Amino acid sequence: MTNGLVLAQLIDQAEDAGADLVTLRAIVEEAGELGAARALARLGLEDAAAAKDMAELRELLGAWRDAKRSAAKALIGWIVRLGLALVLVGLAVRLGFGAWVK
Template identity: 65%
Template structure:
């Protein structure tokens, strides 16, 4: 059951008992705002520079991912080069050992 379904069900139960649904919805929205602000404050993201900080962190994470991808590509390139060199050296020794010396 999703959070929206649970909220709608609880509001329906409250309305059946005579509670004003608009008041309940306002309470729920205010509680959500308070909880979100509290969570952001605990994470240190409640100040004015939080948006810029998050943008910088996303940029740093993107750069890290690009560097990691590039490192893996370079590693695989070296693995392929070494394997090719070993295979070619093996072929050269197998078929023409005297000119390798």
């Protein structure tokens, strides 16, 4: 059972017991806002600078991902170049160009 369904059933039960639907919805909304505020406070994100901090963290994470991607591409490029160089050396030796070096 999802939380939304449980909440809807609880509201229905309270309304059947005589509570006003508008009052119940207001209580649920206030409880949700209070819970969200508590969760943000526990994470240390309750102050006005939290939005800026989160934006900076997202930017930093994006830069980190870009750096990892660039490093991986560079590594793959070097491996391919090394492989091609080895193939060329092998062909040179196979075709007898090794004697030119001596």
